[in-house]
Amino acid sequence: MDQDVSKAVPVGAGVVCALVGFTSSFAVVLAGLRAVGADQEQAASGLMAVGLAMGAASVLLSWRFRMPITCAWSTPGAALLISTGAAAGGWPAAVGAFAxxxxxxxxxxxWPMLARAVARIPHSVAQAMLAGVLLPLCIAPVTALASDPVVIAPVLVAWLMVSATRPRWAVPAAFGVALLVLAVTLARDHTVPAASSWAPHLQVTAPSLTVSAFIGIALPLYIVTMAAQNIPGVAVMAGFGYHVPWRPALTVTAVASLLATPFGGHAVNLAAISAALAAGPDADPNPRRRWIAGVTTGTVYCALGLVSTGLTAVVLAAPAGLVQTVAGVALLGAFASACAGAMSDESARLPAAVTLVVAASGATVAGVGAAFWALLVGVIVHRLFRRTRRTGA
Structure with missing residues (x-):
C-alpha cells in the first residue's frame, strides 16, 4: 500500500507537468503552424505529430537515464513562426524549413562545435531577438479586449486572478475559461464541430527546400530552440542536481523532430520552465524516483497528442481574438524573462534595444522575416560597440 502511494506522487507530478505544458502553449503552437501556411488539417496533423514525438522522447530519455528528462515542443519557436508568417513556397516550404x-x-x-558556435551569439542579442518576436503577440490580448470585451475579459480576469496565487496554473486557467467561452459561443451559433473531427489524423506534406524559408524560418527557429529551450533546459535540470547527458538528449529530441517533420511538426526540445514540475522536490522527495514523473509526462503528452485533432477543430472555430488572447498571456512570462536577459548588461543595452526593435517590426526584406535581420543587425551592432569600447573611441 505504501509503495502504491509513493508511486502515485511522481505519477501525479508527471500528469500535472504534461497538462500545464500542453495547455500553456497549445494555442501558441497552433497559431504558429497556421501562420506559416498550414490549413486546419495540416495544423492538426502537426500538433499531433509533435505531441507524440515529444511524449515518446520524454519516455525514452527518462526511462533510459533514470532522470526526469521531459521534452516539449518549441514554444518560442512557434511564436517565431507567428511573427514570420508564410514564406515563399507556402506550407511545403515551412515543412522543409522544419526538416x-x-x-x-x-x-x-x-558535433559539439556547433553548440559552441550558438553559445557565442551574445546572450543579450539572442534574448532581445526573442523579446522582439514575442512583443506583438503579447500585445494581442489588449487589442482583442478593446474589440470584444465580453468574450476576452473573462479569459484575462481568470489569468490575472490565478497568477496572483498559483502562477503555474494561470495559463491553463485562462485556457479553460477560453474553452468555456468557446463552448457557449458554439452552442449559441449552432456551429459545434462534428464528432468525426475528433478522430486522430496525420497528413504527410512533401517538403520544399527554399532559400527564403531556410534563412527566414530554419535558422531563427534553430537558434531560438537552442538558446531559449535546450540550453536553459539543461540549466534547470542542473539546478535540481541532474546532469543531463547532452549528446544523447539532443540526439533523441532531434530525431523526434525529424520524425515529426513530414507530418508538420516544427521542433522538439528539452523542456525548460515546465521541467521543474517533474524534476523538483514536489515530484518526489527521493530524487532517484523522479524519473517516474518524466515517463508519466511523456505518456500523457502522447494521449493529449491523440486528441489534438479535435482540439484544433474546436479552437479554430473560436471568436476572433480568443486564441490570440490565450497565446498572448501564455507568452508574457517568456517575454519578461527575455527582456530581463536582454537588458541586464548595461553596456549591451543599446545593441539589445536595436535587436528588439528590428524583431518587433515584423519587416520582411528579400523574402526573409524580421527575426533573422534582427539577429544579424544585433550581432553587428554588438561587436561594433564592443570594438569601440576597446579602442576608447
Whole structure:
C-alpha cells in the first residue's frame, strides 16, 4: 500500500507537468503552424505529430537515464513562426524549413562545435531577438479586449486572478475559461464541430527546400530552440542536481523532430520552465524516483497528442481574438524573462534595444522575416560597440 502511494506522487507530478505544458502553449503552437501556411488539417496533423514525438522522447530519455528528462515542443519557436508568417513556397516550404532545423539540431548533438558556435551569439542579442518576436503577440490580448470585451475579459480576469496565487496554473486557467467561452459561443451559433473531427489524423506534406524559408524560418527557429529551450533546459535540470547527458538528449529530441517533420511538426526540445514540475522536490522527495514523473509526462503528452485533432477543430472555430488572447498571456512570462536577459548588461543595452526593435517590426526584406535581420543587425551592432569600447573611441 505504501509503495502504491509513493508511486502515485511522481505519477501525479508527471500528469500535472504534461497538462500545464500542453495547455500553456497549445494555442501558441497552433497559431504558429497556421501562420506559416498550414490549413486546419495540416495544423492538426502537426500538433499531433509533435505531441507524440515529444511524449515518446520524454519516455525514452527518462526511462533510459533514470532522470526526469521531459521534452516539449518549441514554444518560442512557434511564436517565431507567428511573427514570420508564410514564406515563399507556402506550407511545403515551412515543412522543409522544419526538416532543416531538425537536421541542425541533430548535427549539434553529434558535433559539439556547433553548440559552441550558438553559445557565442551574445546572450543579450539572442534574448532581445526573442523579446522582439514575442512583443506583438503579447500585445494581442489588449487589442482583442478593446474589440470584444465580453468574450476576452473573462479569459484575462481568470489569468490575472490565478497568477496572483498559483502562477503555474494561470495559463491553463485562462485556457479553460477560453474553452468555456468557446463552448457557449458554439452552442449559441449552432456551429459545434462534428464528432468525426475528433478522430486522430496525420497528413504527410512533401517538403520544399527554399532559400527564403531556410534563412527566414530554419535558422531563427534553430537558434531560438537552442538558446531559449535546450540550453536553459539543461540549466534547470542542473539546478535540481541532474546532469543531463547532452549528446544523447539532443540526439533523441532531434530525431523526434525529424520524425515529426513530414507530418508538420516544427521542433522538439528539452523542456525548460515546465521541467521543474517533474524534476523538483514536489515530484518526489527521493530524487532517484523522479524519473517516474518524466515517463508519466511523456505518456500523457502522447494521449493529449491523440486528441489534438479535435482540439484544433474546436479552437479554430473560436471568436476572433480568443486564441490570440490565450497565446498572448501564455507568452508574457517568456517575454519578461527575455527582456530581463536582454537588458541586464548595461553596456549591451543599446545593441539589445536595436535587436528588439528590428524583431518587433515584423519587416520582411528579400523574402526573409524580421527575426533573422534582427539577429544579424544585433550581432553587428554588438561587436561594433564592443570594438569601440576597446579602442576608447
Amino acid at each position: 532543416i532545423t531538425a537536421v541542425l539540431l541533430l548535427a549539434t548533438g553529434l
